[in-house]
Amino acid sequence: MKESILKILNRLGVKSARTKTIVENVSISFFYKGGSILANLLLVPLTINYLDTTNYGIWLIITSFISWFTFFDIGLGHGLRNKFTEAKANHNMQLAKAYISTTYFSITIISAFLFIVFYITNHFIDWSKVFNTDPGLASNLSVIMLIVFGCFSIQFVVKLITTIYIADQRPAMQGLIDLLTQVLLVTSVFVLTTFLVHRC
Numbered sequence: 001m002k003e004s005i006l007k008i009l010n011r012l013g014v015k016s017a018r019t020k021t022i023v024e025n026v027s028i029s030f031f032y033k034g035g036s037i038l039a040n041l042l043l044v045p046l047t048i049n050y051l052d053t054t055n056y057g058i059w060l061i062i063t064s065f066i067s068w069f070t071f072f073d074i075g076l077g078h079g080l081r082n083k084f085t086e087a088k089a090n091h092n093m094q095l096a097k098a099y100i101s102t103t104y105f106s107i108t109i110i111s112a113f114l115f116i117v118f119y120i121t122n123h124f125i126d127w128s129k130v131f132n133t134d135p136g137l138a139s140n141l142s143v144i145m146l147i148v149f150g151c152f153s154i155q156f157v158v159k160l161i162t163t164i165y166i167a168d169q170r171p172a173m174q175g176l177i178d179l180l181t182q183v184l185l186v187t188s189v190f191v192l193t194t195f196l197v198h199r200c
Contacts, residue, residue: 025172032175039182043189050193058131058141062148076103077163084167104160111153118149 047059080103087096127141128134165173 028172029175032179035179036182039186043186046189081163081167107157111156115153
């Protein structure tokens with residue numbers, strides 16, 4: 001696919017390497033985004049067929065909770081993108097690497113701190129009241145929320161790689177990572193639901 005795009009650009013007389021990179025990334029991103037949307041659509045029937053109304057509602061709330069927190073990076077991601085781009089433009093890759101390592105270290109410390117705080121406070125939160133659901137689910141919801149927040153803390157650190165790719169003018173890689181994440185999620189849900197259904 002990459003070669004096909006380059007051939008088309010050459011025929012159109014596009015010679016700038018930067019322009020070719022941008023067009024190539026935008027074109028490939030469309031396919032990755034389409035794949036991510038398809039994976040999301042496949043996830044809906046999988047969860048609906050397995051969960052009842054109450055649990056599906058909780059699932060939607062939790063996924064919304066995760067989606068909302070994906071935008072939370074305290075500005076470090078944007079700062080890294082700007083500084084990385086500036087350092088690379090000045091051909092100072094040593095400084096760019098320093099920015100990356102410093103940001104990763106800072107994000108890791110913040111994520112660990114947030115997880116510890118949540119781990120402590122989670123024991124005092126009745127999630128059945130928060131979600132307005134059966135009190136008998138309180139214990140399970142407490143464990144689920146701890147797992148969800150733990151995954152968020154890890155994702156908080158890992159997602160910095162997409163910022164670096166964007167700063168490096170390779171936004172298509174972000175689409176690829178999102179696609180692989182969605183495919184992994186759909187596959188995991190499919191395997192787990194199939195296994196649990198057969199087991200029951």
